Amino acid sequence: MLHSKIAISALLGGLSLAICQWLVFAWAPEEKVMGLVQKIFYMHLPLAWWGLVSFATACAASLLCLIRHDRKYDLFSASAVETGMLFCTLTLVTGSIWGRHSWGVWWTWDPRLTTALILWFIYAGCMALRSIPMPEHRKASLCSVVTIVGFLDVPLVFLSARLWRSIHPSVFAANGGGLDMQMAVTAIACVAAFFFIWLSLLLIRYRQLLLSARLDSIIFEQLFKAEQEPAPKTKKLYASE
């Protein structure tokens, strides 16, 4: 079932990305002030949005893991954190390239950028926590708590450009943002295309972790059974024994 969902999602992702490439490079008009470099926005925005959605998904899965004590929620949370980290890293990289051209610097301590970097470090810590050897149930609880606490930064990232004085452009702002119709259509198409890519990566990673956990439990059960069974009788080597 998961297999076919991944295949459909990956196929839709590939097709929609191909359409988006045409929309971005051939159809969407060039922005008057920033010029061609504004087109970075069509990849930066979907990466940022799906990165944040990924962390929200991880937070929801972690909550379910703590409530229901089910391993599969922990594995889903781990997959979502990993996918979110990929998207968050690419958001920071593409944003940095845009900033170098538009602001003249690779990085500035702007509220939006700073909160996004804090988010990156929180979830990098969460991923590092998973590599520490400790009992699985304890690791699941600990990582769930970190994932939930880390999610508190997500609304801050989203609202930072409005709450504090920020130089980061707020495209879909309360006043409409000022996007041309063709630009808005391209941006929405890119968000939709990156959704399928995000979903495919999330499900592929989840399936891998699920299979790995199933293999662990089969091996563990075998070892447990082998310990419970009495040792097989060995032939006496000497008659006096």
Next chain:
Amino acid sequence: MSALAWLMAANAALWIGFGLYAARLASSQGRLERRISQWEADNE
């Protein structure tokens, strides 16, 4: 550097990122397959 060069740099960074993650997925898939083969060999 021209605006086009910066745009292409961002585009390249995006696909390099996805490529690296795909390589990571492939590596962990390989590890999983090796573990399954090992388990099958032990149970024969």
